Amino acid sequence: ANLGYFLLGAILLGSGLAVAFIWIVVYRPVKELIDGTRRVAGGDLTYRLPVRGDDELGDLARSFNRMTSEVAGVQAEIEERVRRKTAELERVHRSLLGTEKMASIGKLAATVAHEINNPLFGILTYARLVARELGKHEFAGRDDLVEQLQTIERESKRCGDLVRNLLTFSRQAPSHREPQDINTIVQRAVVLVKHKLEMQNIELREHLGADLPQVECDANQIQQVVLVLMVNASEAMPKGGAIEVSTEFDPALDQETVVVKDDGSGIPADVLPHIFDPFFTTKEEQLRTGLGLAVAKSIVEQHGGEITVRSTAGEGTEFRVTLPAAIVAAVVVRH
Numbered sequence: 001a002n003l004g005y006f007l008l009g010a011i012l013l014g015s016g017l018a019v020a021f022i023w024i025v026v027y028r029p030v031k032e033l034i035d036g037t038r039r040v041a042g043g044d045l046t047y048r049l050p051v052r053g054d055d056e057l058g059d060l061a062r063s064f065n066r067m068t069s070e071v072a073g074v075q076a077e078i079e080e081r082v083r084r085k086t087a088e089l090e091r092v093h094r095s096l097l098g099t100e101k102m103a104s105i106g107k108l109a110a111t112v113a114h115e116i117n118n119p120l121f122g123i124l125t126y127a128r129l130v131a132r133e134l135g136k137h138e139f140a141g142r143d144d145l146v147e148q149l150q151t152i153e154r155e156s157k158r159c160g161d162l163v164r165n166l167l168t169f170s171r172q173a174p175s176h177r178e179p180q181d182i183n184t185i186v187q188r189a190v191v192l193v194k195h196k197l198e199m200q201n202i203e204l205r206e207h208l209g210a211d212l213p214q215v216e217c218d219a220n221q222i223q224q225v226v227l228v229l230m231v232n233a234s235e236a237m238p239k240g241g242a243i244e245v246s247t248e249f250d251p252a253l254d255q256e257t258v259v260v261k262d263d264g265s266g267i268p269a270d271v272l273p274h275i276f277d278p279f280f281t282t283k284e285e286q287l288r289t290g291l292g293l294a295v296a297k298s299i300v301e302q303h304g305g306e307i308t309v310r311s312t313a314g315e316g317t318e319f320r321v322t323l324p325a326a327i328v329a330a331v332v333v334r335h
Contacts, residue, residue, distance in 0.1 A: 036064060045072035091306055116163050124156040177303075179214040180222070182256050183247055188219075189226040190245060193234065201240035202262075209247045215256055217303060217323070225296045229260060229319050232292065236264025236317070255322060267311040275309060296321075 032049055039047045045068055049061040131149040134142055186208065197204050233243055241263035249256050267275065276297045300307045305323035 033060065033064065036068075040068055040071075045075060117160065120156050120160050120163075124153055124160075127152045127156065177216050177218050179216050180219045182212055182215050182222075182258065183208045185219050185223045186226055186245060186247060186258055189223050189230060192227055193230050196231070197234055197243065200234060200237065202234055202237055203242040205242065205244040207244065207246035209249060212247060212249050212256055215323075218299075221299045221303070225299050225321060226258060226260075228292045228296045229321075232319075233260055233262040233264060236266075237262055262316065264316055266313045266315055267309070267317050268313065269311075272309065272311055276307070 036047055036049045048065045048068065051058050051061045051065070127149045131146055131153070134146055134149070190204065190206065194204060230243070230245070237243075243260060243262040246259045247257065248259070276293050297307050300321050300323070303323050305321060307319065307321045309317060309319050311317035
């Protein structure tokens with residue numbers, strides 16, 4: 001009887017040990033593998049199996065972790081490619097919308113420019129002739145009449161500028177591009193605006209990079225872009241301040257950059273989305289046509305580039321004009 005109890009106890013003990021062994025060595029690792037597979041299949045690519053030994057199940061866990069890591073890397077790469085392609089498609093979409101807008105305005109400008117310019121030229125000419133003739137005579141109220149004629153002359157010029165800017169904005173002809181020194185382009189723009197800055201009591205600081213590679217662009221058009229952005233920066237400081245102009249080259253991105261910083265108050269958040277719209281202007285700028293930034297955007301897009309803006313109230317504004325590596329030039333304006 002004792003022998004029977006002993007055998008029964010031995011069998012139960014052996015069975016318990018066998019069950020525990022199978023549970024620890026086989027069942028738990030397999031269950032972890034199944035759970036891990038389900039988590040990875042559910043999208044959790046950060047999950048890793050615990051490696052408990054150097055046996056076959058340990059090798060399987062290591063292989064599973066390596067596979068999961070590689071899948072996570074591939075997924076991250078795919079997501080980055082999708083992000084870049086999405087951004088590129090959005091840029092192309094915006095460019096197409098801008099091109100369509102320019103084409104519509106171009107048709108309008110081509111239709112009416114000649115007919116508008118002729119009478120405007122006549123108004124301007126006769127206003128000058130009458131003002132000159134009045135200058136030869138002395139009579140009561142002459143100065144008031146001369147002032148009114150000067151207003152007619154000034155407004156006629158403004159209408160002419162509007163038509164000319166329309167034609168510039170809608171221009172579809174290819175630009176004349178040659179290798180250019182971006183510092184020379186910036187310096188030409190600075191010369192044109194330097195007197196205006198002095199009159200507004202604005203200090204100009206120049207920090208132009210040395211030995212910058214040349215860029216392939218239309219020098220006159222890129223100069224116009226820089227000039228527009230510098231003038232905008234100066235108009236953000238009606239009470240004076242400082243503007244800093246600098247250039248640099250980024251070999252990693254193969255881009256050249258022109259930075260223009262000033263002490264302006266920035267662009268209001270409700271205005272920011274519209275600053276590149278044709279004819280958009282603020283109430284404080286009623287005498288402006290609202291085509292400066294639209295023309296700059298048109299020039300940049302005709303060069304195959306992109307212009308963006310970032311602004312924080314009280315801290316200034318940053319305009320960034322980036323052109324493809326084959327036509328390397330970028331303009332950053334902060335005011």
